[in-house]
Amino acid sequence: MWLERLQNIDRRVIYTVLLIVLLGPMIKPIGIPLTINKTTYQMYNLIESLNPQSDIVMLAMDYSVAGAADVHPQAVAVAKHLANRGIKMVMVAFVPDGPMLAERVLNILGDRVTYGEDIVNLGYLSGGESAVKKFIDEPATTFPRDHRGNAISSLPIMSNIKTIHDFSLIVDFQTGSPGYQDFLRQLPAGGPLYAAGIVTVSVPNVMPYLDSGQFAALLPGLRGGAEYEVLIGEPGEGAARMDAQSLGHMVIVTFIIVGNVAYFFSKRQEKSGRR
């Protein structure tokens, strides 16, 4: 009887246990050590190798509010690193939520950057892959105004942008489409390096592109954001959630093991009952 019960635990019980386990370390962190993955080091070293005098980075803010919990910490950490190094940033969005989330990043950066000189939020361009192509073809003239309504010609940072080759690096924070596939299809050969901050669910899909060298670097989900925060020495919301994330995994793994063990023994009981 109890074997059957263990195989059919009510989902509400699972959710309640998960909530309690996640909430505990969020209130009182327990400090589970966080190791840094190779891909996160790649992103960090890539940004460290940029020259503040000449390099400009395009940040594609292609994540939605629904996936922001996974990707936003990455965007904040990378933007902080770029701002700390004095590297100019141009933020562009190909999903409607992008400009709003870009403004949140700008609020966090605060006095580290001067709007219009060090950074700009160009806003949203609709059209999916066609919009990506349009911006890659004509980055200087695609947006007549930025998200805040300023004329592009009045923004000093944009005077340095004539073609897509004026960007040294594109970091694309994304939760879906448009995303890495659209950029990889449209970027010209010899164009800027392409790196991505990606929602956790998509990580297995993008690994072949990292191995093939089409991605210069990759930040995988919340974990990537947390690792990056640690690397730049500014632990933020990503790092704060990693204890809870680890314990949450342990809960899920425990439930999977319990369910499978119960299944295994119930099958054995069935067999011995038949004999």
Next chain:
Amino acid sequence: MNVSTNPWIWFMGIGMLSLYSFIYKENPIYRLFEHIYVGASVGYTFVTAYGNIIDQAWTPLTTEGKLNLLVPIILGLMLYTRYFKPIAWISRWPMSFLMGLGIGVSTYGLLESQLIAQSKAAMMPLFVKSSEGALLLGRSINNIIMILGVLGVLFYFFFSVEHKGPVRRMASLGRMVMMITFGVAFGNVVMGRISLLLGTISDIFGTWLGII
């Protein structure tokens, strides 16, 4: 405990709890906030898309005299003829144009980035040697596993010959590689969903209730 006094934060918190109440069972409050969420998303998307039409088409047309923009504007308007039965057929024209454009824009890049570049990346030496000529065992094993995995999966989807003998064994290997991949994907799905749940917990218990 520092509960927020911002009414919008309260609205956010109550909305999140209402949406999560679906976990217990469906209820009218969940339905209400589901509709609010969908309505707000559509409204926001509509406003941003409208801004795009003004910035990208209407303003350049009317202030800079870019008459070529009349073409996409008319094509766009033609899409709406589908709501009028007698002239609904007109909407097929811009639809065909959009499909052709989509295929044209993506085909070249698709071949280059997703077929040729990936095929090139799969062509790797089985035995990797250092500049001094010494065998790099770890990298060699990695490459052998990678190539066997790729071949196995290709054999699994190769239906021109019957799957028996060596072909069957390669196809079985391919199936195992795919099962491992699905396991990795499931692990990432769990991780991703917990990340999203942590964001919600942070908003409810941190931003709203001030416990965290």
